[in-house]
Amino acid sequence: MNKKVLVTGFNGEIGSKILKELVSLDKQIIAIDVNDSKGKIESVKYIKDSILNYDLIKSIFETNFITEVYHFAAILSQSAIKNPGLSIKVNEGASKNLIDFAFQNAVKRNFLCKFFFPSSIAVYGPRKIKCASEQDIIKPSTIYGHSKLLVEQYGSKIHEKSKSIDSGLDFRSIRFPGVISFDTIPSGGTTDYAPQMIHAALKNQHFDCKLSPQTNLPFISINKAIYSIVKLMNVKKIDSTLRVFNVQEISFTAKDLSDVLKEKFPIFTVSFNKDKKFQSVADTWPSSLNCSMSKKYWNFSTEVHLKEFIEKIIEKIK
Ligand code: SER
Numbered sequence: 511m512n513k514k515v516l517v518t519g520f521n522g523e524i525g526s527k528i529l530k531e532l533v534s535l536d537k538q539i540i541a542i543d544v545n546d547s548k549g550k551i552e553s554v555k556y557i558k559d560s561i562l563n564y565d566l567i568k569s570i571f572e573t574n575f576i577t578e579v580y581h582f583a584a585i586l587s588q589s590a591i592k593n594p595g596l597s598i599k600v601n602e603g604a605s606k607n608l609i610d611f612a613f614q615n616a617v618k619r620n621f622l623c624k625f626f627f628p629s630s631i632a633v634y635g636p637r638k639i640k641c642a643s644e645q646d647i648i649k650p651s652t653i654y655g656h657s658k659l660l661v662e663q664y665g666s667k668i669h670e671k672s673k674s675i676d677s678g679l680d681f682r683s684i685r686f687p688g689v690i691s692f693d694t695i696p697s698g699g700t701t702d703y704a705p706q707m708i709h710a711a712l713k714n715q716h717f718d719c720k721l722s723p724q725t726n727l728p729f730i731s732i733n734k735a736i737y738s739i740v741k742l743m744n745v746k747k748i749d750s751t752l753r754v755f756n757v758q759e760i761s762f763t764a765k766d767l768s769d770v771l772k773e774k775f776p777i778f779t780v781s782f783n784k785d786k787k788f789q790s791v792a793d794t795w796p797s798s799l800n801c802s803m804s805k806k807y808w809n810f811s812t813e814v815h816l817k818e819f820i821e822k823i824i825e826k827i828k
Pocket of ligand 1: 629631632686688698699700702
């Protein structure tokens with residue numbers, strides 16, 4: 511049987527990009543998403559179905575030799591507030607199932623299945639902190655953050671179990687800050703105001719920001735996010751018990767961003783009207799992340815300034 515890579519949530523902001531990246535690395539891919547694919551790549555086997563379909567996931571693992579999993583199917587933070595029941599099923603239940611199947615099949619075939627899980631700054635809280643380190647969690651205040659933390663811990667636990675029997679799961683995870691893409695405008699998240707504001711400026715549309723001007727959050731560009739995933743997944747051995755790492759490129763406030771955009775697009779206008787649902791979440795997430803562990807264990811590197819960061823993104827969108 512040929513080795514295959516499973517990608518869940520292939521239509522999403524990160525999933526769609528990682529799929530292309532893995533195709534360029536000549537991997538054979540099975541890709542699943544609840545929505546149909548927008549543009550199909552010939553070599554990819556697409557499945558339009560829900561990650562909640564237990565029998566389907568089971569049969570994918572039983573009938574294929576899955577050696578790597580990239581699990582992006584999720585309900586984002588603001589959508590999770592609106593639909594907590596579904597978010598627990600998808601973000602927790604389906605993720606644990608996937609980990610279990612990956613583990614069981616790898617044990618049966620006596621190898622280590624690499625598993626990538628995208629975690630989030632939502633695991634931090636309940637107070638906003640500066641330069642959060644991986645161990646700085648007290649208690650996530652959102653249902654989304656709680657689920658992310660639970661899966662981080664579950665994956666890390668199965669990883670340890672696998673290590674002791676030398677087969678099963680090689681679990682690796684990154685806590686992402688807000689991700690800024692060039693060709694998609696995400697919604698359903700708390701950090702999504704930033705890509706939305708950038709795209710509005712480019713289209714000369716007024717933007718009504720749901721966060722206060724002083725709200726400070728960390729961000730990363732989609733290219734750097736993809737680079738980080740590929741880099742982490744390709745490190746032969748992570749010489750640490752830590753399985754989940756911080757990454758960020760830059761931190762800025764909503765006002766910092768609007769100032770840079772107004773300078774570039776003088777007719778662009780922004781209003782700030784705090785929405786409690788968004789503000790109360792952003793106020794518990796860190797304003798910046800300490801990335802020294804990523805730098806130490808898998809050579810993550812970055813150095814950017816706000817203006818260059820935004821300019822690069824604007825150039826790519828144009
Ligand atoms: N960017 C995500 C959100 O805002 C956090 O992981 O929901």
